[in-house]
Amino acid sequence: MRAYLSVWKLRFINGMQYRTAAVAGIATQLFFGLIFIMVYVAFYGQGSSHTNFPLPDLVSYVWLQQIFLSFIMLWFRDNEIFALITGGNIAYELCRPCGLYPFWFAKLVGQRLSSAVLRCFPILIIVFFLPQPYRLSPPPSPAAFALFVLALLIGLVLVVSVSMLIYISVFWTLSPTGSTLMISVAGEFFAGMVIPVPLMPVWLQRVSDFLPFRWSADFPFRVYSGQIPASDALWGIAAQLAWIAVVVGFGQWSMRRALRQVVVQGG
């Protein structure tokens, strides 16, 4: 366990070094957040009433997406791991007395966390002081906030376990481009990153309910605004945990298979 904590810590420290990237990220995310909200303000202004998803909820939804981008984005990738597999440096990882799956898992969580920590606070402060309707409103109750934090963190674990599948697939494909693209395009759509899930047609919402992606992004953000009430949120967390069990189980199984036939590339 100590080893995994330690690699998490090192990845975290490593990520904290990249200040300029963080500043650039903050600017980008503020820009995109504002643009998205402008579009939706215009859309809601056309009189189309979305009583089940009022504008303030949508605004928090968009801001939270931007703030926690590195928690939920599937394309957020660790090129080092890809390089390990395709370049053969994985040889060293395999000489370590610990499981490769949890080791990489901890690395990836550390990377996403460091990136989020660097970015989220400045954006949070700024968006709390923006003029209406762009301002991020606080959660309706402490319970909603607590559930949001819990759901977000479990969601992070879920995102990482899905992204592990991308890394494992590289053992066979030797190129991360295809699998990243496929999983991230589908994943981001069904996570509500393109159109918020509540604004999708009902049948698409049903589809996304049966996929893991919504549970890592869309779900915690709606818990935040109270759009998903506390009692439903607990069920949602159960669904998250179930998905984690399935995806992690599948990931570990396929990793074992991959390692059995692994060819360490290069001399």
Place this chain on the structure above:
Amino acid sequence: MITLQGIGKSFKVARRAAGLRQAAKSLFVREHTVVEALRDITFQVGEGEIVGYIGPNGAGKSTSIKVMSGILVPDAGTCSIMGFTPWKERTAYVRNIGVVFGQRSQLWWDVPVLDSFQLLRDIYKIPAAEYAGQLALLTETLELGSLLQTPVRQLSLGQRMRCEIAASLLHSPRVLFLDEPTIGLDAVSKQAVRQFIRTINREKGVTVILTTHDMSDIEALASRILLIGKGTLLYDGTLSQLRGRFGSHRTVTAHYSENARPPEIPGAQTISWSPERAVFSVDTGQLPIADVLARLSGQVELLDVEIEAKPVEELIIELYKEHRI
């Protein structure tokens, strides 16, 4: 300590000729050839030995190291190292070994070396006191003092390699596999690395298996060599045995004050000659060195004489020739 019995491993290698037509063809039909990287490799290494593992490029050295370090599963044969089968009990086994792949890096690129070391300490669950002791020892013998706080990307190759070797020894392994540890290093760094390998071998009894293309590594370190070519083990024995097998030959280089005529020594072969310098090849079985010197000093005014055994490189080339690899 280490026993390999009939280890074999083959790879499927995709193959096609260059060109658009061939590339298009390979969309439908893939041609593979099976390359036997290792064929029936059998040897034993005792505790505390330093074994030089040599062979031309592509002979199977790195593949054997990968098999022995549990990374690669062989197709045939058995391997027992300290009672473990490396690829079956990987996690338990690798705790006892250290591996250095000269062409790869195990240190984190963007953070100081010490951070990588601390990660390794946690991975190997090294007790704090033992870690401190081992780190102090490694810092001293490999002269790492000033390097530990530097990010890896700012180290030179020689400095990095010393850190890599230290990283592989933090957990006091009993067996150390070194895959080309001196590749790309300058003479001083090579010397430091060799000195260090000798020290840990002598003082800690670490068994070392070393692959290299640099024969002076072998000469400086390994009393025993394993020669592998095209996946087959060709020679297993000491360096001096190998010398004895090929080499009663000595090269004698004589420097003398200017002399118009080349010195003549019956029984010795003149390799090169100039008015100040001559090089002879002598078979000491036929012609004792003393005779050569006596004849030389009779004909010219000798200034300096160098007598060299055949360099190991040449012995190895002769072995390659003998086995046609």
